[in-house]
Amino acid sequence: MKRTLFTAALALAAFGAQAQTSLLNVSYDVARDFYKDYNPLFAAAWKAKTGETLELKQSHAGSTKQVRAVADGLEADVVTMNQATDIQFLADKGLVAGDWAKKFPNNASPYTSTMVFIVRKGNPKQIRNWPDLAKSGISVILPHPKNTGNGRYSYLAAWGWAQRQPGATEASAKGYVAALLRNAPLFASGGRDATTTFMQRRLGDVLLTFESEAELIAKEFGRGEFEVVYPSESILAEFPVALVDKTVDKRNTRKQAQAYLEYLWSPAGQENAAQNYLRPRDPVVLKKYAAQFPVIKTFTVDEVFGGWTKAATTHFKDGGSFDQLYVNK
Amino acid sequence: MSGRIANTESRGVRWLLCGIAFIFLFLFLVLPLAAVFSEALAKGWGAYLEALKEPDTLKAAQLTILIAMAVLPLNIAFGVATAWAIAKFDFRGKSLLTTLIDLPFAVSPVVAGLLFILIFGAQGWFGPWLAARDIKIIFAVPGMVIATLFITVPYIARELIPLMQAQGREEEEAAVSLGASGFQMFWRVTLPNIKWGLLYGVILANARAMGEFGAVSVVSGHIRGETNTLPLHVEILYNEYNAIGAFAAASILALLALVTLVAKTFVEWRMRRETEVLLAALPPERNAGGATPRINGNQT
Incomplete structure (x- = not known):
């Protein structure tokens, strides 16, 4: 019996092994479309340059779950996430270099997005800017701010806007966010769940989500159903990438993995971002797609909140601002 | 029919109860099943077949079958061995073993998955040892098999224990006293007696193995085309707004379920027939009282 088990395990281990060089990109949930388009681009470019055929594998799930899996042994050569906190977690575990954000340009984030409002066609409730979300009688749909990346961005975008108003104080920002939370009938379990709640179950007057998500909604539900509203100011969402040093050294794939991430900043990689409705860093490409990306003033998490670690402690840890406001709801 | 119990309820009550049962079955079983196929075919057969031909979906189906094929032989060996030990022998710790078999029923699949991460994960008990030898268990196929x-370990044993207990050990004892070796006794006496029960357990275990989500989701790593089984793939496709793809993949699972049902019904029918034949062949004094065959003679 024991022997059979062992043999079976060995056979399966052998089944898992393969000769071709491969890279595994462990990524967040909704990045699939982007990397599905990007992987063939890079594979072709790499083959043209070196003659080597690369197999590129993708894994997508909730970002926090993904980095946990990498820490528990999922052999990712690169991680591509939607929040610095998740990569910092791996850096703290010693899997990723401590100065990962400096290893690539733009904070190691090849593209960005921002939080926008999705409203019903014709904007019946006249929602134009952040103050409208806190008015009584408005129902706001957003994912859970405590345990989803999308929700955290929504929360910090609202807080950041309030804090940057002339004469704003900590208390006024808190008061504004409290009023907004009172308008939320529920917290969706993730970005996609929030979209489904708003579009399919037709709950709420406004949905807070990434600009890039709006385009996916258009593809799925048709353009005639909703409008995108750009507030006066919003948060800059960065999507950082990093090499997993431990894996690339072990699997001897550092060269390929480095090139894979660098190519994200190439014109082809930047074009691919724009085509997936993510704002490219390259000004030339951004200009080319200007019609798709209205100019919007943005602030970063570093500027307003002193970085993700601090923002997480102040707002999302147990007993943080979210817990206080939510209890008093 | 001596075992028949007369119906004392009025006709109205009977109709009402049957009606409720049928409405419930329709709402919670038939309707969702129909919905799977109608969603999968929402854009026609062309789109449906196209979705099924997607390489990642095909790989997911292959992996699902591979895992089931790896799990079933081990389950059969373990299930028969434990049921045999529990039903035919007395030993210390027997009740403990009986309880342990049921453990997977009691533990939530997600917790089971996490346990394996604690044992085999990079930061787990055997993680460093495995990593040093470059053996991948978690986030690879072996972990998913484990x-x-x-999850499926109890199914076969649970099916066999009552059957083997009911059969008693007289036939085996007779075989041994006539000079049969242990293996001959098992192969010629025990196995023929339990074959339909065993098959029934295999069918149940197989259905569970193919449909398992929670535990496998935790240890899979979600690498597309490599460690995604059909149930995991369905969820991913659905979250990507790919309704046709998701329901097409779900329809494969639903079809597997229907095949399982048919196979199960057939095996049940064979089991019942065998019992009847057996009972009819018994001498009258042993066929008295409660030993009436389970025949449903109620034709009203």
């Missing part, structure tokens, strides 16, 4: 094995 997780599925854990």
Whole structure:
């Protein structure tokens, strides 16, 4: 019996092994479309340059779950996430270099997005800017701010806007966010769940989500159903990438993995971002797609909140601002 | 029919109860099943077949079958061995073993998955040892096989224990006293007696293995085309707004379920017939009282 088990395990281990060089990109949930388009681009470019055929594998799930899996042994050569906190977690575990954000340009984030409002066609409730979300009688749909990346961005975008108003104080920002939370009938379990709640179950007057998500909604539900509203100011969402040093050294794939991430900043990689409705860093490409990306003033998490670690402690840890406001709801 | 119990309820009550049962079955079983196929075919057969031909979906189906094929032989060996030990022998710790078999029923699949991460994960007990030898268990196929094995272990044993207990050990004792070796006794006496029960258990375990989500989701790593089984793939496709793809993949699972049902019904029918034949062949004094065959003679 024991022997059979062992043999079976060995056979399966052998089944898992393969000769071709491969890279595994462990990524967040909704990045699939982007990397599905990007992987063939890079594979072709790499083959043209070196003659080597690369197999590129993708894994997508909730970002926090993904980095946990990498820490528990999922052999990712690169991680591509939607929040610095998740990569910092791996850096703290010693899997990723401590100065990962400096290893690539733009904070190691090849593209960005921002939080926008999705409203019903014709904007019946006249929602134009952040103050409208806190008015009584408005129902706001957003994912859970405590345990989803999308929700955290929504929360910090609202807080950041309030804090940057002339004469704003900590208390006024808190008061504004409290009023907004009172308008939320529920917290969706993730970005996609929030979209489904708003579009399919037709709950709420406004949905807070990434600009890039709006385009996916258009593809799925048709353009005639909703409008995108750009507030006066919003948060800059960065999507950082990093090499997993431990894996690339072990699997001897550092060269390929480095090139894979660098190519994200190439014109082809930047074009691919724009085509997936993510704002490219390259000004030339951004200009080319200007019609798709209205100019919007943005602030970063570093500027307003002193970085993700601090923002997480102040707002999302147990007993943080979210817990206080939510209890008093 | 001596065992028949007369109906004392009025006709109205009977109709009402049957009606409720049928409405419930329709709402919670038939309707969702129909919905799977109608969603999968929402854009026609062309789109449906196209979705099924997607390489990642095909790989997911292959992996699902591979895992089931790896799990079933181990389950059969373990299930028969434990049921045999529990039903035919007395030993210390027997009740403990009986309880342990049921453990997977009691533990939530997600917790089971996490347990394997604690044991085999990079930061787990055997993690460093495995990493040093470059053996991948978690986030690879072996881990998924182990997780599925854990979940499906009780099915065969649970099916066999009551059957073997009811059969008693007289036939085996007779075989041994006539000079049969242990293996001959098992192969010629025990196995023929339990074959339909065993098959029934295999069918149940197989259905569970193919449908398992929670435990496998935790240890899979979600690498597309490599460690995604059909149930995991369905969820991913659905979250990507790919309704046709998701329901097409779900329809494969639903079809597997229907095949399982048919196979199960057939095996049940064979089991019942065998019992009847057996009972009819018994001398009258042993066929008295409560030993009436389970025949449903109620034709009203």
